[in-house]
Amino acid sequence: MSADALYQEIILDHYRRPHHKGLRAPYDIEVHHTNPTCGDEITLRVRLRGSGDETVVEDVSYDGDGCSISQASTSIMADLLVGATVAEGLEVEAEFHRLMLGLGQVAPDVDRLADAVALAGVARYPARVKCALLGWLAWKDAVVQVLGTRPATGEPTP
Amino acid sequence: MTQASASPGTGGAPGYDVEAVRKDFPALDRLVHGDRPLVYLDSAATSQKPRAVLEAVEDFYLRHNANVHRGVHTLAEEATGLYEQARDSVARFINAPDRDTVVFTKNSTEAINLVAFTMMLADPPYRVGPGDEILVTEMEHHSNLVPWQLLAQRTGARLRWLGITDSGRLDLSRLDELLTPATTIVAVVHVSNILGTINPVTEIARRAHEVGALVLVDASQSAPHLPLDVSTLGADLVAFTGHKMCAPTGIGVLWGRREVLEALPPFLGGGEMIDTVTMESATYAALPHKYEAGTPPIAEAIGLGAAVTYLTGVGMPAIAAHEHQVTAYALGALAELPGLRIIGPSTPVDRGSAVSFVMDGIHPHDVGQLLDFAGVAVRVGHHCARPVCSRFGLPSTTRASFGLYTTTGEVDALVAGLRRVREVFG
Numbered sequence: 001m002s003a004d005a006l007y008q009e010i011i012l013d014h015y016r017r018p019h020h021k022g023l024r025a026p027y028d029i030e031v032h033h034t035n036p037t038c039g040d041e042i043t044l045r046v047r048l049r050g051s052g053d054e055t056v057v058e059d060v061s062y063d064g065d066g067c068s069i070s071q072a073s074t075s076i077m078a079d080l081l082v083g084a085t086v087a088e089g090l091e092v093e094a095e096f097h098r099l100m101l102g103l104g105q106v107a108p109d110v111d112r113l114a115d116a117v118a119l120a121g122v123a124r125y126p127a128r129v130k131c132a133l134l135g136w137l138a139w140k141d142a143v144v145q146v147l148g149t150r151p152a153t154g155e156p157t158p
Numbered sequence: 159m160t161q162a163s164a165s166p167g168t169g170g171a172p173g174y175d176v177e178a179v180r181k182d183f184p185a186l187d188r189l190v191h192g193d194r195p196l197v198y199l200d201s202a203a204t205s206q207k208p209r210a211v212l213e214a215v216e217d218f219y220l221r222h223n224a225n226v227h228r229g230v231h232t233l234a235e236e237a238t239g240l241y242e243q244a245r246d247s248v249a250r251f252i253n254a255p256d257r258d259t260v261v262f263t264k265n266s267t268e269a270i271n272l273v274a275f276t277m278m279l280a281d282p283p284y285r286v287g288p289g290d291e292i293l294v295t296e297m298e299h300h301s302n303l304v305p306w307q308l309l310a311q312r313t314g315a316r317l318r319w320l321g322i323t324d325s326g327r328l329d330l331s332r333l334d335e336l337l338t339p340a341t342t343i344v345a346v347v348h349v350s351n352i353l354g355t356i357n358p359v360t361e362i363a364r365r366a367h368e369v370g371a372l373v374l375v376d377a378s379q380s381a382p383h384l385p386l387d388v389s390t391l392g393a394d395l396v397a398f399t400g401h402k403m404c405a406p407t408g409i410g411v412l413w414g415r416r417e418v419l420e421a422l423p424p425f426l427g428g429g430e431m432i433d434t435v436t437m438e439s440a441t442y443a444a445l446p447h448k449y450e451a452g453t454p455p456i457a458e459a460i461g462l463g464a465a466v467t468y469l470t471g472v473g474m475p476a477i478a479a480h481e482h483q484v485t486a487y488a489l490g491a492l493a494e495l496p497g498l499r500i501i502g503p504s505t506p507v508d509r510g511s512a513v514s515f516v517m518d519g520i521h522p523h524d525v526g527q528l529l530d531f532a533g534v535a536v537r538v539g540h541h542c543a544r545p546v547c548s549r550f551g552l553p554s555t556t557r558a559s560f561g562l563y564t565t566t567g568e569v570d571a572l573v574a575g576l577r578r579v580r581e582v583f584g
Contacts, residue, residue, distance in 0.1 A: 003531040007524075007582060016584075038523060039540045039553035065553050067523035068583075131523060 006125070007068065010076075010118040015068035020078035024061040028146045033138040035130055040066035042074065042134055046142040048086065051150070055086045060139060067131050069122055074135025076115045086143055092116075093140050100129045174480045179472060180563045182208040194533030197571045202351050202512040202559030203537050204401045205382060207465075211404055214464035215457045226456055227430060227447070241456050244463025245446070251466035252396070253387040254413055258445040261412040261419070262459050266378045267301040269397035269412035270345070272449060273374055274305035276422040277343060278313055284342070284372060284421055288314035291340040293371070295320040295328055296549055297350045297357070300542045302376040302397075306345055315342070322549050326353040326502035333365060341371040349379035349510040352541040352557060353502030354485070356380070356510055363392030372418065378402055382561065383481055383510055385474040394418050400458065405465035409458035412449070419445050426451040469562075477562040481511040484560050488513055488569045495576055501555050511560035514541070517576070520583045522556040528582060529556075532575040534568075 023030075027045035034041045042064035049058040060078040064071075077096075081089045096116055099108045104124035108117045122132045180186050183206045188196040198206060218240060224233035226241045249257040263269040277286045286292065292306045296319050310317040318336050321329040328346075337344070344366040349356050363373040375393040380386055382403035388396050395418060400409040414422075424431055424442050428451035433441040442448050469477065486506035492498055497518035503509045517525055526538035537557045540547045547554060558572055 003528055003582060006527065006531075012583065037539060039544065039547060040523075041553065065521075067521035069523070071521075125527070128523070128527065 006121045008118045008121075010115055011068060011072040014072035014075040014115075018071055018075040020060055020075065020082060021063065022061060023063050024059060027059070027061070029142050031138050031142045031145070033134060033141065035066070035070070035134055038067070038131070040064070040070050040131065040134055042066065042070070042138050044074075044135065044138040044142055046139065046146060048143070048146055053085070053087060055147075057081050057084055057086060057089055057143075062135065062138070064134075066134060067128075069119070069128055070131040070134045073116070073119055073122075073132040076119070077135050077139060080114060080116060081139065086147070089143065090140070093136050096136055097133065099123060100132055174476050176480065176563065176565055180565075182210065182468070183563055184209060184212075186563060190533050190535075191531055194531075197532075197534040197568045199558040199560065199564065199568060199572060200535045200537050201382070201561035201564070202379060202402070202541075202557065204407070205404050205561055206563065207406070207461075208404055208468050210468045211406070211461045211464045215406060215461045218457045218460050223457075225453055237456060240460050240463075241454070244459045247463040247466050248411055251386070251470060252381070252411075252413060253389050255389055256416055259414055259416050259419060261414070261446045261449045262454055262462075263397075263410040263412050263449075264408060264455070265401070265410035266376060266397045266399040267305075267410075269410050270302055270374065270376065271305045272412055272425040273343075273395055273397075273414075273422070274309045276425050277372075278309055279423050280421060283370065284418070286313050286315045286342045289340060290315040290342040291338060292317050293319065293336055293341050293344045293366070295346050295357075296322045296545050297328060297353065297355065298345070298347050298543065298545075299351050299376065299378065300544070301378075302345050302347055302374075303545070306343075316340075320346075322353075322546065325504070326350075326355050327508075328355070328357050328362075330358075330362075333362065337366055337369045337371065339369055341366065341369050343372045343374060345374045345376070347376040347379070349377075349383065349512075350502070350543070350546070351379045351512055352514050352543040352546050352555065354510045354512040354514070355503055356384075356508040358508075360390070360392040363394075367392075379510060379512065382469075384478045388413050400462040400465065403462075403465055404468060405462035406455075406458045408455045409462045411462075416445065419449070424451075425449055428452045430454075472562060480562065481560055481564070482506055482509075484564050484566055484569060485509060485511045485513065487566045488558065488560070488572070491569055491573045492576075495573065495580075497580070498576065501550055501552065511564075512557055513559065514555040514557045516552060516555055517579065520579060522554045524583065525556045525576070525579050528579045529572070529575045532571070532578060534572050534575045536572070 027047045030045045032043050044062040047059040049056045095109050095112050102123050122128050185206045190196050222236040224237040226238040245260050249260045323329050359375050366373045372394045374395040377396050377398040381398040395414040401407040431451040501514040522538035539554045
């Protein structure tokens with residue numbers, strides 16, 4: 001594998017100009033995740049709208065410090081998940097997770113992952129997989145926490 | 159042809175034949191990513207191993223394998239002899255006046271934990287209890303910080319520390335204030351694994367002894383690179399690890415002054431560390447076996463013995479001079495790269511061969527990954543010294559670290575790789 005294959009232009013673009021970056025209010029929950037082996041950190045906020053199966057990710061905002069892989073991955077993730085239903089978002093997260101843990105042997109679901117497919121090469125570098133997953137795991141943690149505080153068919157957040 | 163161009167890219171000290179040294183290290187001939195010659199600049203993480211060490215380990219397993227200090231049969235005698243000869247070799251290497259004060263441990267971490275744990279249970283004056291003070295520095299590797307945090311938490315002692323100056327030196331201006339009659343132990347790193355700084359441990363030890371404190375020196379990054387003489391260093395206890403000095407993993411050393419090691423209680427209990435045992439209690443073996451419970455890492459210790467014999471053959475003063483020149487060359491070359499900042503002393507004065515740096519706008523992980531594509535192996539992250547990174551407001555750095563086999567040509571490869579990193583990230 002070459003440097004160009006790992007560091008695709010789309011990754012460098014997201015790294016230089018990350019989408020949805022910066023912490024915004026209102027939000028339902030804020031989580032802080034770290035990658036202790038490399039010192040990368042992310043603070044991520046999630047705002048949900050609606051209830052039950054119709055719960056939608058209204059906003060994902062974040063700030064943090066990390067390598068191009070972790071920053072681009074979080075930026076691409078926010079693009080994919082903002083506006084999606086939580087159920088769709090969790091499916092995308094699961095698919096991305098599967099790709100990252102696939103050691104480069106897993107064919108990505110291009111329709112579902114869209115730009116995140118550009119990160120497929122990371123799976124061949126186990127030391128970097130946790131960089132790519134940092135923002136996703138933070139998002140999933142945040143969403144699970146919010147849903148855990150709501151009744152299954154609860155009222156919309158005010 | 160000038161003399162310099164007669165041996166391009168080798169550099170180092172006059173008369174030091176780095177190419178001959180490199181031939182002793184098979185791993186240095188490797189290619190990575192297809193056709194890229196390996197440029198191994200991660201010796202501060204672990205050194206490569208010379209053939210002499212690998213052969214000593216293999217010879218032990220092929221011909222002499224037995225447990226030590228157990229049997230009367232031929233192989234047991236041979237194994238015990240080789241294991242104890244390794245202790246003699248290490249004692250000579252660090253100029254220990256007494257070979258029984260060389261204790262084999264798993265690594266530096268275990269050696270330091272041995273001291274920190276047993277001080278909790280020791281009799282005065284070595285006992286650490288409520289109101290006592292433990293002095294460390296902001297420059298410590300986690301292995302010489304967390305054991306002392308645990309000791310403070312477990313005993314009610316107070317953990318204090320010396321800070322770091324902007325230029326990456328220990329800030330000694332508060333040393334007199336921080337050393338008090340309550341200071342029981344001063345634990346300080348000899349050479350920083352992240353900044354490269356060589357600390358004035360002898361002077362620190364002298365002042366610590368004036369208040370009656372014990373002094374432990376973490377020599378993990380000095381033993382492989384500088385002549386280490388525990389008889390003049392001033393420390394009461396010295397810890398270092400084999401794998402950074404050409405030996406296998408799984409073997410380290412705690413050296414201590416005899417009166418200190420005799421006064422501290424046992425650490426791990428088990429076989430080998432006893433004198434007699436009844437169902438109710440035991441009496442303990444004399445040094446060094448008091449601290450070597452259970453079957454030790456025999457082959458690894460023999461490997462360490464071979465490693466220090468190898469290093470002595472090359473010559474520690476010559477290795478130090480060579481690495482000093484390579485480091486000076488690297489500091490000069492890195493300083494010319496735009497947007498690169500060295501974290502730690504920027505001159506080779508009182509400086510070891512680990513060089514940390516950051517590049518504007520490019521995360522160290524990306525630097526390390528792109529260098530790897532060019533065959534250049536460096537370490538990225540906080541280098542198990544997160545407080546140092548925090549001190550400089552950084553989550554992490556890239557670190558190139560050199561050894562007895564490093565050439566200035568490899569430094570050139572690093573610099574070329576970093577120029578390429580800058581091209582990719584713009």
